[in-house]
Amino acid sequence: MQGKGIIKFFLVVMLLVTIFQYFFYIPTSAVENDAADYAEEQSGQTEGEAFRTQRAFFLDSITDQEVFKIPLLKSYTYQDLKQQQLALGLDLKGGMSIVLQVDLRDFIRKMARNSQDDALEKAIEAASQAQKTSQDDYITLFESSWNDVKGTSRLAPIFSRNDALTDDIDQNTSDAEVIRVLREKADETVVATYGLVSRRIDKLGVVQPNITLDAERNLILAELPGIENPEAARRVMTTAANLEFFDVLPIDNTTIQALVNADQLLDRRKKIADGRDSNYVAEVTYQIDTTYRVTDEGNLTDEIESIDSLEVANQTAGPLFSIFSPNNGNLGPAVLGISTKGNLDKVTELLEDREVSRLFPRNAIYRWEAEPLPGQDNQPSNLYALYQLNMPRSGEAPLSGEYITDASSSPDPNGQIAVNLRMNPEGSQIWARMTTDAANAGNRQVAIALDDRIVSAPRVNGAITGGSTAITGGFNTAEARDLANILQVGRLPADLIPVQESIIGPSLGAENIRSSMVALIIGFALVLLFMIVYYGGAGIVSILSLLLNLVFIFGALASLGTVLTLPGIAGILLTIGMAVDANVIIYERIREELRIGKTLVNSIADGYSNSYSAIIDANVTTLLVAGVLMYFGVGPIKGFAVVLAIGVLFTMFTAVLVNRLIIEWWLGRSGNITFWTGFSKNLFANVNVDWMGKRKVAYGVSALLVLGSLAAIFTRGFDLSVDFQGGYSYVVELDQEVAGQDLSAALTAPFGGNLPTVKSVGSDNTYNIVTKYMVDQRDDVDGVAVETVVLTALYDGIKAATGNNDLTFEQFSNSEALSGTRVTQINKVGPTIADDIKNSAYWAAGVGLLFIGLYLLIRFSRFRYSVGAVVALFHDSIIVMGVFALFWGRLGFNMEVDQAFIAAILTVIGYSINDTVIVFDRIREFLNTYVSLDKTQVINNAINSTVSRTVITSLTTALVVLVLLLFGGDSIKGFAFALLVGIIVGTYSSIFVATPIVHDLMDESEARETVVTTEPTVTTV
Structure with missing residues (x-):
């Protein structure tokens, strides 16, 4: 392989950088051990609230002090060391996540010097009402409202009285120009507010906070892992502090x-x-x-x-x-x-x-x-x-x-x-x-x-x-x-309104870590076992490249400051499946070359060179999906997309280039390497199925599945999460058995007559309670935060349902507690952010499909491939949604349609197109090779030659996702179930939907044309 020196160079550099990244765990652990010793000495405990308080005090006292130094290079504080490590998200560590909307109502009033103009005040209030359901920014809404109510009034006389605006606005300035100036000043206010909130969070002493600004929607997202007093943190972030x-x-x-x-x-x-x-x-x-x-x-x-x-x-x-x-x-x-x-x-x-x-x-x-x-x-x-x-x-x-x-x-x-x-x-x-x-x-x-x-x-x-x-x-x-x-x-230059909030207790985070690690280890072990049993020596090489892939992924995530969440762990498991997929594509092609009598060395060379196109096509489509999720997703979903994108990039490096380096080293040492074992040598070697002859039956089956799914969607609907409908969502663990209907009845009166949604999750004594009670309330109630008022109502209802008069509000609301009746997770989504999430989901799905269709049109130079692929993707998405509509509330785990579900749908789209591209790539190759055969024979042969890869990849990926479903945390089971259904349906649609459509749109004369394509340039033997 030419260019081996360059590949080795990059491999060594990446290993050194990754090892350096992992090295920071050593001094960090030393500091944290000192903190634990101090906390134990001061509190006389090894756990509990007093221990945590003393430990936090110790770490906070040394946050800005030098605790580690690399001679001649750099000194590090404890905060610096933590920034070099992979941060755990709220669902793994516990803590608080909050989305704050910059309230520009008072900003406009201040710009107008608190003018008493009736039209101005009407426009401000109308814009505020419109903001609850619109995705436009506030200044755009204000402009529209002003045009509706202004009559003969103009903005210039109102705003020109402000000395700070005299350089931009005078009595003759048009309304459009005034709006432009206001938008410019509003943008400056939003950025300044974000900066001050970031500095305030730094003062809280939170280790590795994640703070981002969505300037387009005037939103600030703050994730505070490990925060012990969410109410005080909310006060610190939102208090205007206008002294x-x-x-x-x-x-x-x-x-x-x-x-x-x-x-x-x-x-x-x-x-x-x-x-x-x-x-x-x-x-x-x-x-x-x-x-x-x-x-x-x-x-x-x-x-x-x-x-x-x-x-x-x-x-x-x-x-x-x-x-x-x-x-x-x-x-x-x-x-x-x-x-x-x-x-x-x-x-x-x-x-x-x-x-x-x-x-x-x-x-x-x-x-x-x-x-x-x-x-x-x-x-x-x-x-x-x-x-x-x-x-x-x-x-x-x-x-x-x-x-x-x-x-x-x-x-x-x-x-x-x-x-x-x-x-x-x-x-x-x-x-x-x-x-x-x-x-x-x-x-x-x-x-x-x-x-x-x-x-x-x-x-x-x-x-x-x-x-x-x-x-x-x-x-x-x-x-x-x-x-x-x-x-x-x-x-703060402007007020902040909490529009979404989530609080997760550390006990729930610890359980999520335990279950996720079990799923990760079992899934990884099963995949490795399969690769060895099926591919022999080449399977061992796959294990080495997979392990190296994981090392690189975790190192890269740490260096980029990425927050690892439950969806992120799911992305790592999916990456394992995709890395196996790349190996399977290569190994199956090498086995084909060996079966036709080529030497081992030539088979390896031709197997790699003939696989590059399919691997690149498959991974580019997945990167497109990841890019869409990164752009439209927020919080954990964006984290999932980052993990997926990083995983794809390292997979292409390790599974293709590093994998081949290891194989060539193996050959140089022993002169031989196996790509099969006794039972797998001739498996799928002589497949000869008339797939296209069965396409009409497949059309019928698909039509029934799609119609059944649409019927389920329109009759049963979805179990929409709080993400999509707004409201307060609580996960409550009870120390005694209470029926869900009794709990719902007891909560109705405290929630102002609003009947809450009560669902059992995880166990008989754990419930998810969702209510819209006071979700539109922005101001405090008699000086008490709205969130506390709603939580108190929940406490009153739980207390009545359980008959536990000894339960105190402090005990109930203490998410740090490890036992007893308590709230372990709180999530608030205002109507504005709920509409925002819904629209983002629609855009993500639509843009994802559009990008994939355009890529295939460019890549294969024929519209039939794009049509076949996009129809198959619609087919897969509708069936997955139909399954969720049919089975929610019937399978014993959470099947809410939330942001994670949207990520699952897009991942299914990426996986399905991955499968489809492999088949399409082989069809294109065979059309150039077997010019004397008719289109049906060519397409059947293409499917038969790739069926081994399809079955093996689907099996290994489904195996990993099944483990995630069986052993993952309760909050990830719905995500895993959607992926599992999507893998099965996506594998089916690649053969029985996408490919038959290409067949039926292709003229016989068109099939005889030589298809000219530009293959990617690859350094090879």
Whole structure:
């Protein structure tokens, strides 16, 4: 073989690079062993929450420290070492995955300087509604909505008031140009938001996070393997951290009279609207009972000790005073009044009413305190204070978090946890001026707001210089640390909305690893055993090249930073089958050459040279499928595609070039190598079947299968996963037996009357529960995250169904637990991302078929080959979908149609076309060779000569996938079943669908033409 030196060179280089990649596991293991020893010493345990906490603390403390050094080359931190290794996905390690949508509604409002233009607000809200079901970006949706509602209005007068846009927009700028500028600024905002989220995640101390940006759809995907507090992580990622410092507007008699006038105005308006008379009486108002602090000497101070509220019925009040109590002079100089938690938004809405706002100072804005006022025994009450603040004419706070250079947390002298801030010189000057003005005004307060809530409102006795201050807001240690980290990184340019979320417990991940490794080892062992039994010495060479292939694949995945998931392991198993396929193509061709009397050396040379075309065609089609999956897939599916693509590339290198090097080395050492054993020598040697004579029967069988599949699809439909319909999906393990229908009934009331879908998975005591309850809710519910509200409803229903009153919410929601009734997996998919996934699936399937059809048209220069192949692929896909529609809920494992199922369909397409291309390639060869035979004889001979390869490849690949089905984790069984059905149907369609169509579209005279093709140039003997 010519060029052996080049091949050996690349082989040696690849081996050295791969060994270097694996070498990093040694120092990493040493560091992790030290962490385990430290955790055991500190906690006195070898596992459990305390052990994990101490281990995480140790690793976090050395994340940025040098722990390993290669002399004269590079030093490595622990984080650097982990980046050099293959990362495990959430389904193997546990953790959190979240898709965040950059919310551009407030971005447009800010660009418009919070304009009160009715048409603008209508367009923003219409675009937000359209975004739930559309795949267009938000600015495109806003443009469309604006055109629908604008009337005679124009965008330029609205946005030209923003100083940041004056270079691009003036009063005469067209709407189209304004939209272009907004899109450009929005893109910058999305990229900046992604950068800040990435930096915040770095502060979480997560090892090997995977963060990607889908700029086209304004989506940020973050995978955080091993994260132990998903709720805190979500808060860190999504908190806007908009820190603002305000001067206050003092409350005086004029302000209180303005409140009275506002209440009367609203009352008159309500009476007119409701048709009520002047005797209208509101149901309730609030009376404030305030206790003041007394010094040790017995002197009364103006510091509030506690505030109690008493409901007083049937007091005359208007819409405002019925839910809001004004400050009667004892709540501090900046507090306008108080209200209960459920009425905060309503009070703000009333005060910001256009007519009402004219009664107050033009520059007044209102912000509620973040924490409730203290009640009896200093316990939190249900009352919150409303501050009246001074907003400058610029529309921006005089001092913001942009001036913060450093933030840290520590206890203050009163024992509260404070967040300490340090400002840059410009911020220091502004802060000094603000505190000086407040002090000169007579110990007046300044207010510090975080995300539009007042977290601190200190009284100022004198100027604060030096650029340092502290904020307290009832933080615990973890909250203060997270807030300090967030402020240090900076505020988000735009809000983030979680549209998809998945949480997997480590116990489920450990089980997935165990079952997947068992499947991988058994499947690999069976394939190796078969190759030795069937091919003898050549089978041993296949084993060596397969092992080398796996070494290269894992090394490449680690070096590329790929995250290995369950679908990725399935891709590795499939790669093993494809590597065997390449060997089978070569070996079967060598056996053909040996049977016609050629020498061993010539048979090997001709076997390889005559196999290159088929191998390249088959692998290129698979690469096309992998490319489509990489482009349209997200998360685990993209990981599967990467593994598949890498596997194909290394398969072509090891199974063809390295394999031949080993065979030639073997020949040089012993002078002989076998390609068969006693029982396999003449197997498939004399196959003579009239395949085309049976094509009409095959057409009938295929028609029945397709019609039956379509009937199942349209009558039973699919078990659509949460990926495609949106909602919350939970995997719950129970410590006792509960019937699925009882569980569903118990959950209906907590889920607001929505009947959930309850399916048994894995065992009788493990259920997948899917609900759409509150999936459209974006904002918190009374300050509680929506995800927590839904999880609490699930907890209430589970508790009722099991009758386990001792079960606590903390126990139930602890995915780290190894036993007991608990949630092991959480998945949330919003309607926007669900539609996105569905459309991506359609595009992936359509584009995949189109690419394959075009490739075959170019490769074989005849449309009949493309038609035959594409019809066969439609045939295979419909039957696989029909089988899923017919059998879901009947086979004892999960058969949901999800992203993994779409990947399986595309893989089936790739596998089926692989089979078909081998037959087509031999037909083309025989048309050039046997010019005296008619087309039926030529095609029959081509199939007969390739049937051994078809049967052996299908058998070995099906064997690997069957092992995955039998021994793989519950979450991968549906994927494996789809592949298994696809392999069987794909093998059948290559012979009985694709090839007969080529036969029937081919004229006899056309078959006699010499088919001129351009074969790939290959270095050979």
